[in-house]
Amino acid sequence: MVKNISVRKLRENLARVLDDVKLRLDRYVIVKRGQPAAILMCVDDYEGWLETLEIMSDKDAMQDIRLAKKELSEGKSYSFKEVFGKEQKKVGMRRK
Numbered sequence: 001m002v003k004n005i006s007v008r009k010l011r012e013n014l015a016r017v018l019d020d021v022k023l024r025l026d027r028y029v030i031v032k033r034g035q036p037a038a039i040l041m042c043v044d045d046y047e048g049w050l051e052t053l054e055i056m057s058d059k060d061a062m063q064d065i066r067l068a069k070k071e072l073s074e075g076k077s078y079s080f081k082e083v084f085g086k087e088q089k090k091v092g093m094r095r096k
Contacts, residue, residue: 002027007037 005028020026028040080088
């Protein structure tokens with residue numbers, strides 16, 4: 001969830017806000033003098049955004065993704081067995 005928070009409120013509630021970011025994956029828009037100034041998000045989210053930006057800036061990768069989506073929508077795909085020559089093992093939840 002994305003929430004707005006003023007710099008003053010952030011100072012007063014930093015520990016709670018950091019818990020929300022880390023444990024609940026909340027994102028905060030930090031507002032200074034009524035204007036958005038920064039975003040606070042967990043490290044995993046940030047790293048994911050960086051990876052996405054890297055992929056999106058790679059023209060060849062994006063062309064491959066568009067082609068794959070087109071082929072998939074046209075029904076052009078291969079089964080696991082066709083690709084790897086064996087049946088896919090089913091992975092389920094283990095009971096303790």
